[in-house]
Amino acid sequence: MKDCVEDPDFLPSDPPGPTAAAAAALHSPLCPQTPLIRGDALERSCLQQPLDCDDIYSQGYQTDGVYLIYPEGPSVPVPVFCDMTTEGGKWTVFQKRFNGSVSFFRGWNDYKLGFGRADGEYWLGKAGPKQVGGPRARTWLTCCPSTGLQNLHLLTLKQKYELRVDLEDFENNTAYAKYADFSIAPNAISAEEDGYSLYVAGFEDGGAGDSLSYHSGQKFSTFDRDQDLFLQNCAALSSGAFWFRSCHFANLNGFYLGGSHLSYANGINWAQWKGFYYSLKRTEMKIRRA
Structure with missing residues (x-):
C-alpha cells in the first residue's frame, strides 16, 4: 500500500x-x-x-x-x-x-x-x-x-446488479425505490468517453415513486462537463452532478438544503416523493448482485 x-x-x-x-x-x-x-x-x-x-x-x-x-x-x-x-x-x-x-x-x-x-x-x-x-x-x-x-462501471461489467435508493426526510419518514437492473456504460468501449451512461430498469416501489427511470440512458454531467440534453447546463442549474436529461426528477447530489426550500430543484430532490422544493435529510444509493 x-x-x-x-x-x-x-x-x-x-x-x-x-x-x-x-x-x-x-x-x-x-x-x-x-x-x-x-x-x-x-x-x-x-x-x-x-x-x-x-x-x-x-x-x-x-x-x-x-x-x-x-x-x-x-x-x-x-x-x-x-x-x-x-x-x-x-x-x-x-x-x-x-x-x-x-x-x-x-x-x-x-x-x-x-x-x-x-x-x-x-x-x-x-x-x-x-x-x-x-x-x-x-x-x-x-x-x-x-x-x-469507473469502479461502478467495472462492477456492473463483471456482475448483474440491482439498485436500491434509500431516502429519509427531516420528519423521519423513509421510503425507497428499487431497480432490478442497474449498470454503468454497459456497452461502451471506453466508459469515460461514453460519459458513464446510466441504465436502470425493473422499478419496484417502496413508497418513493420512480424518479430515476427518466434518467436511464443519460450520460453523467457536472458543471464542468455538460453532457445533458438541455440547452443550459443542468448540473450548474441544479447545483449538483447526476445523469441529467432535461434536467431531472432526481437530484441526489444537489445542495443539502435542510428540508423545504424556496429555490427550484437544486436540493437533494426526489420529485416523485417530495417534489422539487424539498431537500432530503438522508440518501443512500447502493447495489447488490441480482
Whole structure:
C-alpha cells in the first residue's frame, strides 16, 4: 500500500471479529503480506480479494461497516461502506449523504475519482480508513485512492446488479425505490468517453415513486462537463452532478438544503416523493448482485 498517511482523529469503534470463513481467507495466496496492514484490517483486505460487499458477506463479515473491495484488480483496494442489514444485506453503497458535511457540488474529476470517506458522506472511490496493529489498535490510515464512476462501471461489467435508493426526510419518514437492473456504460468501449451512461430498469416501489427511470440512458454531467440534453447546463442549474436529461426528477447530489426550500430543484430532490422544493435529510444509493 502506498501514499498512506496517519489519521489519528479517526477513531471508530472496534470492528467485529471474523467468522471461521473470514479467518481462513487470511491464508489465501491472494492476500498481500504488507507490514502496513495487520490484524482485523488485514482480514478485511484479504477476503479472497472481494469484488463487492456480496463477496464480503459470503466470506463471513456480516456487520455494517467499511471494508475493502477490488473491482479493478488485486493491487487496487477501494474502501466502501457495506450495508449488511437492509433487506438481507450485501449492499455496496456508492453514494451516502446524511448531514451535509461534504459538498457534492463538484467537477468531473471528483466524481471520476471519488470523494469523502466511506465512514461518512461520500461518493465511491476516495480515501478510506484502514486499521493498523490489531483489532484494538487506535491508529488508522487514510489511503488507497481509486476511481469512482469507473469502479461502478467495472462492477456492473463483471456482475448483474440491482439498485436500491434509500431516502429519509427531516420528519423521519423513509421510503425507497428499487431497480432490478442497474449498470454503468454497459456497452461502451471506453466508459469515460461514453460519459458513464446510466441504465436502470425493473422499478419496484417502496413508497418513493420512480424518479430515476427518466434518467436511464443519460450520460453523467457536472458543471464542468455538460453532457445533458438541455440547452443550459443542468448540473450548474441544479447545483449538483447526476445523469441529467432535461434536467431531472432526481437530484441526489444537489445542495443539502435542510428540508423545504424556496429555490427550484437544486436540493437533494426526489420529485416523485417530495417534489422539487424539498431537500432530503438522508440518501443512500447502493447495489447488490441480482
